[in-house]
Amino acid sequence: MTGLTISAGEGVLFWILAPLMVLGALSLLFARRTVHIAVSIAGVMVGLAVMYIANEATFLGVAQVVVYTGAVMMLFVFVIMLVGVDSTESLTETLRGQRWLAALSALGLAILLGAVVTRAVLPEPVGLAAANADSNPVAVARLVFSDFVFAFELTGALLITAAVGALSLTHRVRLGIKVDQRTLAEAKLKRYGAGGDATLVVNRPGPGVYARHNSADMPAVDAAGNPVEESITTVLRVRGQERELPSAEELADAGHPYGSPAVEAPTGTQAKEIDA
Amino acid sequence: MFVAPHIEWAALTPVLILLGAAVIGVLVEAFVPRASRRLVQLALSALAVAGALVAVTWRWTVVQSSGPRELVAGALREDGPALLAQAVLLVLSLLALLVIADRSRGEDGFAPTAAAVPGSEYEDQARRAGLAQTEVFPLTMFAVTGMLVFPAAADLLTMFIALEVLSLPLYLLAGLARYRRLLSQEASLKYFLLGAFSSAFFLMGLALLYGYAGSVRLDELAVAVPAMAGMDGLLLAGSALVIVGLLFKVGAVPFHAWTPDVYQGAPTSVTGFMAACTKVAAFAALLRFVYVVTPGLTWDLAPFLWTVAILTMVVGTVLAIVQTDMKRTLAYSSVAHAGFLLLGVIALDERGIGGVIFYLLAYGLATVGSFGLVSLVRTKDADGNVTSEAGHLSEWAGLGRRSPVLAVSFALFLLSFAGIPLTAGFTGKFAVFSAAVAGGAWPLVVVAVLASAAAAFFYVRIIVLMFFTEPPVAEDGSSTTVVRTEGLTAVAVVVCAVGTVLLGVVPSAILAITAQASKFLL
Amino acid sequence: MSLVNYLVLAGILFAIGSAAVLVRRNSIVAFMGVELMLNAANLTLVTFARMHGDLSGQVIAFFVMVVAAAEVVIGLAIIVSIFRTRGSASLDDASLLKS
Numbered sequence: 001m002t003g004l005t006i007s008a009g010e011g012v013l014f015w016i017l018a019p020l021m022v023l024g025a026l027s028l029l030f031a032r033r034t035v036h037i038a039v040s041i042a043g044v045m046v047g048l049a050v051m052y053i054a055n056e057a058t059f060l061g062v063a064q065v066v067v068y069t070g071a072v073m074m075l076f077v078f079v080i081m082l083v084g085v086d087s088t089e090s091l092t093e094t095l096r097g098q099r100w101l102a103a104l105s106a107l108g109l110a111i112l113l114g115a116v117v118t119r120a121v122l123p124e125p126v127g128l129a130a131a132n133a134d135s136n137p138v139a140v141a142r143l144v145f146s147d148f149v150f151a152f153e154l155t156g157a158l159l160i161t162a163a164v165g166a167l168s169l170t171h172r173v174r175l176g177i178k179v180d181q182r183t184l185a186e187a188k189l190k191r192y193g194a195g196g197d198a199t200l201v202v203n204r205p206g207p208g209v210y211a212r213h214n215s216a217d218m219p220a221v222d223a224a225g226n227p228v229e230e231s232i233t234t235v236l237r238v239r240g241q242e243r244e245l246p247s248a249e250e251l252a253d254a255g256h257p258y259g260s261p262a263v264e265a266p267t268g269t270q271a272k273e274i275d276a
Numbered sequence: 277m278f279v280a281p282h283i284e285w286a287a288l289t290p291v292l293i294l295l296g297a298a299v300i301g302v303l304v305e306a307f308v309p310r311a312s313r314r315l316v317q318l319a320l321s322a323l324a325v326a327g328a329l330v331a332v333t334w335r336w337t338v339v340q341s342s343g344p345r346e347l348v349a350g351a352l353r354e355d356g357p358a359l360l361a362q363a364v365l366l367v368l369s370l371l372a373l374l375v376i377a378d379r380s381r382g383e384d385g386f387a388p389t390a391a392a393v394p395g396s397e398y399e400d401q402a403r404r405a406g407l408a409q410t411e412v413f414p415l416t417m418f419a420v421t422g423m424l425v426f427p428a429a430a431d432l433l434t435m436f437i438a439l440e441v442l443s444l445p446l447y448l449l450a451g452l453a454r455y456r457r458l459l460s461q462e463a464s465l466k467y468f469l470l471g472a473f474s475s476a477f478f479l480m481g482l483a484l485l486y487g488y489a490g491s492v493r494l495d496e497l498a499v500a501v502p503a504m505a506g507m508d509g510l511l512l513a514g515s516a517l518v519i520v521g522l523l524f525k526v527g528a529v530p531f532h533a534w535t536p537d538v539y540q541g542a543p544t545s546v547t548g549f550m551a552a553c554t555k556v557a558a559f560a561a562l563l564r565f566v567y568v569v570t571p572g573l574t575w576d577l578a579p580f581l582w583t584v585a586i587l588t589m590v591v592g593t594v595l596a597i598v599q600t601d602m603k604r605t606l607a608y609s610s611v612a613h614a615g616f617l618l619l620g621v622i623a624l625d626e627r628g629i630g631g632v633i634f635y636l637l638a639y640g641l642a643t644v645g646s647f648g649l650v651s652l653v654r655t656k657d658a659d660g661n662v663t664s665e666a667g668h669l670s671e672w673a674g675l676g677r678r679s680p681v682l683a684v685s686f687a688l689f690l691l692s693f694a695g696i697p698l699t700a701g702f703t704g705k706f707a708v709f710s711a712a713v714a715g716g717a718w719p720l721v722v723v724a725v726l727a728s729a730a731a732a733f734f735y736v737r738i739i740v741l742m743f744f745t746e747p748p749v750a751e752d753g754s755s756t757t758v759v760r761t762e763g764l765t766a767v768a769v770v771v772c773a774v775g776t777v778l779l780g781v782v783p784s785a786i787l788a789i790t791a792q793a794s795k796f797l798l
Numbered sequence: 799m800s801l802v803n804y805l806v807l808a809g810i811l812f813a814i815g816s817a818a819v820l821v822r823r824n825s826i827v828a829f830m831g832v833e834l835m836l837n838a839a840n841l842t843l844v845t846f847a848r849m850h851g852d853l854s855g856q857v858i859a860f861f862v863m864v865v866a867a868a869e870v871v872i873g874l875a876i877i878v879s880i881f882r883t884r885g886s887a888s889l890d891d892a893s894l895l896k897s
Binding site for chain 3: 437440457464465472476480482490
């Protein structure tokens with residue numbers, strides 16, 4: 001068999017990708033926001049896909065993008081969104097010295113693995129040109145359905161388990177009566193008839209839109225001039241990102257009280273003068 | 277060109293029966309009305325396990341007459357140790373299944389629906405509506421399938437996938453306890469994270485061994501072990517990582533952190549299943565790997581394995597003595613037993629294989645039986661509501677007077693754990709220790725005997741507590757009670773107790789069978 | 799440039815992943831650490847496959863992907879159910895089990 005020659009281009013590719021991947025992986029240890037970590041790891045997965053292709057594993061490279069970046073990491077992102085995107089984690093230690101111990105053992109592991117692979121007298125690389133003669137996917141498929149056919153069938157059990165498990169942990173059978181739109185509306189009217197608030201039957205107000213503020217983080221204003229808190233989406237309120245309504249004085253200074261257009265409605269060049 | 281592999285369907289029957297039952301079980305969930313679902317599932321699972329046991333017995337006779345062989349392009353081995361471990365596994369699974377299925381006053385040990393938030397109104401509704409999470413049965417069947425493949429796996433990839441097939445359902449089952457749901461869910465998460473962590477180590481070991489030999493088949497690895505100079509680092513690190521992954525499943529000491537928490541948090545019936553059957557599967561796989569691949573590495577791996585074995589025996593015993601919770605005590609005792617079993621692995625002596633499998637049978641019977649009994653002893657609050665299991669040791673005081681039969685059988689299992697003569701535990705310990713002496717590991721045997729003596733102390737302490745201590749008077753008016761069930765647990769416990777005594781008094785028949793299974797097919 | 803570089807990179811990624819599992823208290827992050835470890839093992843397999851001129855390493859890596867996908871589904875389902883109970887995905891919050 002002829003030996004394998006590795007092109008200089010592959011070396012360049014490696015030395016560009018590898019530091020980026022290590023950097024992305026390090027976010028696991030140092031980044032605070034879970035979303036940032038998930039996106040960095042997704043980047044590492046893409047880097048791995050490129051390396052697979054460089055290593056003559058075309059099929060795996062594509063599968064890596066589809067399975068890991070496309071499915072697994074996106075599933076992670078979904079769950080992070082579900083759990084709360086702003087959930088940061090306190091990095092204070094609960095067990096004293098545990099972090100150093102962990103860092104030390106990880107460093108030891110890295111050195112051990114590095115030493116093992118660098119000191120081993122590895123055989124002269126052969127390359128996969130011969131094995132991939134009929135194209136890589138075909139060659140891989142032949143192996144999957146011959147030597148590894150039992151493992152292939154067995155993974156079926158895994159996938160069924162995963163589906164059944166996820167379903168039984170999250171699927172709820174409806175136990176009460178189904179509440180449809182009609183019963184909901186009737187119940188609302190009933191409560192209104194019994195002296196409930198009018199907001200029960202009409203739409204809730206949307207966020208406020210004014211001459212100077214038209215973003216979703218401003219509350220609407222009721223007839224008495226008070227802010228309506230629930231007009232802002234829950235997410236913004238939970239995160240504390242909603243904005244205070246400007247006070248009546250500020251607005252009067254600027255010349256536009258609520259509900260009325262500015263004394264001189266700003267048009268074109270005049271806007272500057274009013275702001276000043 | 278592509279050559280279709282030859283598939284030995286007959287030899288695969290035990291696996292196929294179980295896998296089929298699991299898949300049909302999933303369909304039963306979809307199509308059978310809720311009222312009859314549990315009965316159908318129970319009958320299906322019990323028949324499947326019993327059928328697989330019959331099939332394994334049949335394969336045993338075939339192997340006895342026509343010799344061991346490899347199956348499905350070398351993915352599996354059909355040889356004495358594999359079939360014997362599978363038989364032990366199926367016997368224990370059948371008993372554990374009875375405990376899992378049992379109900380007291382219409383309620384099994386599992387949450388009415390796992391999707392309900394603990395303590396929510398919906399959970400209450402579900403309980404009143406009498407929902408039951410019958411997915412437990414197909415999940416158990418999947419786990420048993422994985423366990424069945426695990427000891428027979430002849431390449432590391434099949435082993436890895438079997439490991440996952442047996443683990444994933446167990447992660448789920450651990451989180452389904454009816455009472456103390458938070459504890460149970462946390463156990464599930466811990467088991468999952470540490471389990472996935474350890475399987476990553478197994479996988480890295482697999483990758484390094486592949487780099488060493490260019491194959492993951494155990495027979496090719498065994499051939500390559502003496503051949504390659506200069507690559508020992510890969511071989512050694514790879515073998516060590518694979519062994520670490522297996523030791524985790526076994527619960528040996530530096531890798532035991534999950535054991536007490538998971539044993540305590542999981543539904544008790546599942547704890548019994550997992551403690552007994554996972555150990556059988558994992559030890560059988562460990563035996564195959566160590567006996568087939570690493571005999572040439574004895575000198576390199578011995579320091580590692582000896583340290584693990586000593587630590588496991590000592591730490592397991594010492595921590596079991598200081599526990600105050602019944603399930604945690606049994607968990608640490610199971611850690612100590614893993615240490616004793618490791619002696620048979622380290623022995624690298626032909627008698628070690630049969631000895632370990634016999635020990636696993638003895639230990640498994642006592643484990644399924646004792647956890648079955650633990651699931652019956654419950655706390656009754658002042659209003660007379662029977663709730664969760666009586667976990668604290670003090671709650672077991674004086675049980676011998678009120679429920680003598682339960683207490684006597686529990687005492688029997690404890691004596692078997694302790695290795696007192698005339699119980700199965702003694703025979704098992706004797707078989708494993710004598711194999712270890714024959715294999716030259718006598719210093720380990722000395723440690724093991726000392727640890728057994730220390731362990732006997734806390735087993736006897738529990739027995740004294742049950743028979744010679746007054747029951748405590750709780751301030752809040754709660755008391756300990758033994759619940760009545762449909763009787764499935766009672767059947768399982770009786771079988772376990774009879775087995776424990778028989779294996780202790782007349783072990784020769786089973787010992788003769790295990791002695792025949794002393795050689796792995798390369 | 800030699801193929802050993804890939805193996806060293808895999809070793810580094812594996813170690814970083816394992817450190818994340820040991821250090822981070824957020825179960826989602828710890829789980830991502832496990833995923834990184836599996837991927838590092840895959841890179842090792844692919845590199846050795848090229849070195850030996852034998853495709854079975856690639857096939858094994860392919861199976862690992864399938865296994866990892868199933869594992870992710872189970873793991874995230876467990877994490878979500880815990881989050882619904884407790885409002886947090888941290889391993890430490892309300893740790894009921896003694897460690």
